[in-house]
Structures are given as structure tokens and as C-alpha cells.
Amino acid sequence: MDAPWIGKAVGVLILLAVVGLLWLSRLLEKRGILKNYSRGLGRGLLEVEAILRPSKQHVRHAKEEKKRVRDDQGDEPGS
Numbered sequence: 731m732d733a734p735w736i737g738k739a740v741g742v743l744i745l746l747a748v749v750g751l752l753w754l755s756r757l758l759e760k761r762g763i764l765k766n767y768s769r770g771l772g773r774g775l776l777e778v779e780a781i782l783r784p785s786k787q788h789v790r791h792a793k794e795e796k797k798r799v800r801d802d803q804g805d806e807p808g809s
């Protein structure tokens with residue numbers, strides 16, 4: 731078996747499992763068995779994504795903070 735093929739298959743299976751869980755939780759919520767747990771699952775997935783891939787806003791904030799610290803220390807901005 732080819733290793734990249736296995737990785738792709740596992741990725742697709744994980745994606746299908748997440749979609750299936752979201753669909754199941756929404757179905758159970760409509761039937762009145764669950765209450766807004768699908769919303770919490772979506773927020774949890776967004777938090778995981780924010781940890782794994784910082785958004786441009788976080789990167790920009792980190793760069794501004796680094797520049798501010800350099801300016802406070804009296805270093806040249808270009809160095």
C-alpha cells in the first residue's frame with residue numbers, strides 16, 4: 731500500500747465522521763433529545779482550528795507586540 735493513499739483515506743474518514751456526528755446531533759436536537767450540543771461541538775472545532783492555524787489577526791497582533799517591545803527597548807525597527 732502506498733503511504734500517501736492511506737493518509738488521504740484516513741483524512742476522508744475523519745471528515746466523514748465529523749460530518750456524521752454533526753448531522754446526528756442536529757437530528758437528535760430536532761427531535762428534542764439533545765439541546766444545542768451541536769453548537770458546542772462546532773465551537774470546539776473552531777477552537778481547535780484556532781490553535782492549529784492562527785488567523786491573520788493573531789499573527790498581526792504578535793508582530794505588533796514584537797515591534798512595540800523592540801521600540802520600548804530602543805532597538806532600530808529595521809534590525
